[in-house]
Amino acid sequence: MNAVAAPLHGPPSWQKLHPLTPVVGGGRLLLVFAVVAAEQATIRQGGSGDLALVIAAGALALIGVVLGAVRYLVTRWALDGSTLHIETGLFRRDARKLPLARIQAVDVLKPFLARAFGLAELRVRLAGSARSGGRLAYLAEPVAWDLRARLLAGHHGLDQSTPQPAERPIAAVPTGQLVASSVLTGATALVLTCLALVIVLFAAASSSSPAASSTVGAGTFLLALIGFARATWRRVAAQYGFTVGLAPDGIRLQHGLLSTVSETVPVARVQAVRKVEPLVWRMLGWCSLEVDVAGSPGEEQGTRSSRVTKALLPVGRSEMADRLFSDLLGLRQFPLQPPPRRAAWKSPLLYHFLSAGSDGRVVASASGRLRKVTTWVPLEKVQSVRWVQGPLQRAFHLATVHVDAAGRRARAEIRDRAVGEADFLFQQLVLDSRGARRAASWLERRGASPSTTLATGQPAPPSPLRGA
Amino acid sequence: MRGLEVVLGTLAVMALALAEGASNRSAALAGGGTGSAAALGALLLYGVYRRYRAWRYQERDEDLVVSRGVMFRRQSVVPYGRMQFVDVTAGPVERAFKLATVKLHTAAAASDARIPGLERDEAARLRDRLAELGEARAAGL
Numbered sequence: 001m002n003a004v005a006a007p008l009h010g011p012p013s014w015q016k017l018h019p020l021t022p023v024v025g026g027g028r029l030l031l032v033f034a035v036v037a038a039e040q041a042t043i044r045q046g047g048s049g050d051l052a053l054v055i056a057a058g059a060l061a062l063i064g065v066v067l068g069a070v071r072y073l074v075t076r077w078a079l080d081g082s083t084l085h086i087e088t089g090l091f092r093r094d095a096r097k098l099p100l101a102r103i104q105a106v107d108v109l110k111p112f113l114a115r116a117f118g119l120a121e122l123r124v125r126l127a128g129s130a131r132s133g134g135r136l137a138y139l140a141e142p143v144a145w146d147l148r149a150r151l152l153a154g155h156h157g158l159d160q161s162t163p164q165p166a167e168r169p170i171a172a173v174p175t176g177q178l179v180a181s182s183v184l185t186g187a188t189a190l191v192l193t194c195l196a197l198v199i200v201l202f203a204a205a206s207s208s209s210p211a212a213s214s215t216v217g218a219g220t221f222l223l224a225l226i227g228f229a230r231a232t233w234r235r236v237a238a239q240y241g242f243t244v245g246l247a248p249d250g251i252r253l254q255h256g257l258l259s260t261v262s263e264t265v266p267v268a269r270v271q272a273v274r275k276v277e278p279l280v281w282r283m284l285g286w287c288s289l290e291v292d293v294a295g296s297p298g299e300e301q302g303t304r305s306s307r308v309t310k311a312l313l314p315v316g317r318s319e320m321a322d323r324l325f326s327d328l329l330g331l332r333q334f335p336l337q338p339p340p341r342r343a344a345w346k347s348p349l350l351y352h353f354l355s356a357g358s359d360g361r362v363v364a365s366a367s368g369r370l371r372k373v374t375t376w377v378p379l380e381k382v383q384s385v386r387w388v389q390g391p392l393q394r395a396f397h398l399a400t401v402h403v404d405a406a407g408r409r410a411r412a413e414i415r416d417r418a419v420g421e422a423d424f425l426f427q428q429l430v431l432d433s434r435g436a437r438r439a440a441s442w443l444e445r446r447g448a449s450p451s452t453t454l455a456t457g458q459p460a461p462p463s464p465l466r467g468a
Numbered sequence: 469m470r471g472l473e474v475v476l477g478t479l480a481v482m483a484l485a486l487a488e489g490a491s492n493r494s495a496a497l498a499g500g501g502t503g504s505a506a507a508l509g510a511l512l513l514y515g516v517y518r519r520y521r522a523w524r525y526q527e528r529d530e531d532l533v534v535s536r537g538v539m540f541r542r543q544s545v546v547p548y549g550r551m552q553f554v555d556v557t558a559g560p561v562e563r564a565f566k567l568a569t570v571k572l573h574t575a576a577a578a579s580d581a582r583i584p585g586l587e588r589d590e591a592a593r594l595r596d597r598l599a600e601l602g603e604a605r606a607a608g609l
Contacts, residue, residue: 102608127575294575382547382550383546383550383574383575383576383579384544384545384546384547384550384574384576384578384579384580384581385544385545386542386543386544386545386578386579386580387541387542387543387544388540388541388542388543389540389541389542390539390540391539391540394541402578404574404576404577404578404579405576406574406575406576407575407576407577408577409577409578410576411576411578426543426545430531430545433547434530434531434547437547437549437607440607441549441607441608
């Protein structure tokens with residue numbers, strides 16, 4: 001790319017990041033410095049401080065701030081017509097143009113420190129590799145919200161000054177349920193079982209040397225407990241106050257306790273939907289709902305919301321998931337068919353949990369004994385269809401049909417069907433997906449936004465209300 | 469069905485199997501059983517032949533169909549509109565036999581449309597045609 005010292009293409013009005021960027025960027029190191037300095041200062045009064053340590057920490061913090069300052073100085077962005085331009089890099093200039101029409105999702109992230117300064121980070125996802133997205137860190141919060149509204153308006157082919165449309169809240173996750181769901185997982189059961197085992201073993205062995213083994217046992221227990229608490233805390237803090245809303249420009253997700261994340265996924269960008277029901281949750285009638293989105297955010301930095309899969313509902317009652325499913329995605333649930341009886345010989349453990357079906361718009365499949373996963377793939381999103389038969393399946397006259405959507409693991413797997421049925425499904429799915437694809441591209445060419453027609457039936461009137 | 473159905477040569481695999489058969493034989497010779505080694509070699513050759521015969525592809529109006537496998541039979545349908553890019557690769561063995569592999573990539577990681585052992589000209593023709601069809605029928609994600 002001839003991005004080196006790229007001249008202005010047209011006259012986009014370039015803008016800078018927020019001047020406090022270096023402080024937030026180097027914030028963690030600054031914090032470390034402050035802690036070390038304070039600690040040493042207190043020790044010093046005792047007369048045995050280590051000046052070198054303070055200097056080292058200070059140098060580190062300085063480097064962090066300088067790097068942040070350089071990033072601030074060399075980065076600029078502009079939004080013109082249908083493209084978001086981002087230029088950055090000191091030695092290796094990187095100029096990228098993000099066409100609004102190709103946006104897969106827009107996220108506004110507020111890490112804890114940025115939040116304290118009223119800043120936010122904006123991430124734009126495009127399809128493709130991790131490097132193809134865009135990331136602006138940090139902007140003043142109102143600027144970030146405004147930019148998000150403009151990007152999404154541009155994405156839907158509206159005038160960019162269209163104010164951010166109001167969202168209709170659909171669901172929220174109560175904190176109690178979130179905590180309970182984080183505790184009641186298969187991993188917990190496993191940890192508890194292991195712990196019980198360890199304790200029993202040590203109790204058995206303790207007859208020889210009681211003191212030592214009980215200490216070891218307690219240590220193991222404590223370690224496991226800390227790890228478990230950390231994992232639980234991380235999940236609760238990330239998903240705290242989870243709300244789902246529907247706006248004409250897409251599905252809005254908001255969550256987070258210390259660091260908050262607001263995600264917007266245009267409905268037409270959903271590649272697949274998954275309903276996950278772990279064993280323990282199933283007993284309570286709970287489940288979680290995930291959507292797959294093609295593409296990933298800009299440079300992979302941190303794991304916050306950088307996964308391609310987005311939780312549409314981290315935990316909720318099955319009815320709520322079903323309602324979300326129909327409200328947000330405009331899809332109807334339909335009964336799934338089990339495979340033929342003889343499939344029980346081929347997959348004895350899974351047989352009762354296998355089912356699949358298609359209603360001509362969506363193909364769905366379910367599987368999983370401990371962790372039941374039901375996947376829906378809209379036929380217009382199908383990337384390829386595959387028919388697979390292994391030797392064992394051949395012996396029982398069975399075959400599996402895979403329907404792949406964009407992404408690493410977004411696919412419906414119609415397992416162990418009778419060969420005749422599989423052949424028919426295979427042909428039918430190829431034809432149906434072809435039809436669905438044509439209809440979708442026709443809609444797109446007409447300029448209609450499939451997301452609004454799909455989800456609400458009519459584009460909602462623009463409203464000056466701003467969704468936080 | 470309109471497209472031409474071409475049976476491909478995975479000569480590279482055959483050569484490899486031959487070499488394997490030869491090494492098997494020498495190992496078996498040390499043990500003293502030439503006949504069993506020869507049988508094994510023949511069996512291997514037959515397996516490779518079956519595999520080679522099973523690998524076929526068909527260019528249809530809207531999509532490319534690739535089927536392969538003897539033990540595990542697979543058939544993939546990839547619509548041209550879903551194609552992200554086409555790869556043509558040729559390893560050293562393939563180059564020695566003037567062959568190439570054409571691979572179709574879609575946005576789905578699981579899509580599996582690979583056609584190995586194509587004559588070089590055919591590979592180039594297929595690549596150009598796929599690219600052209602992909603362009604004409606391109607659909608957004």
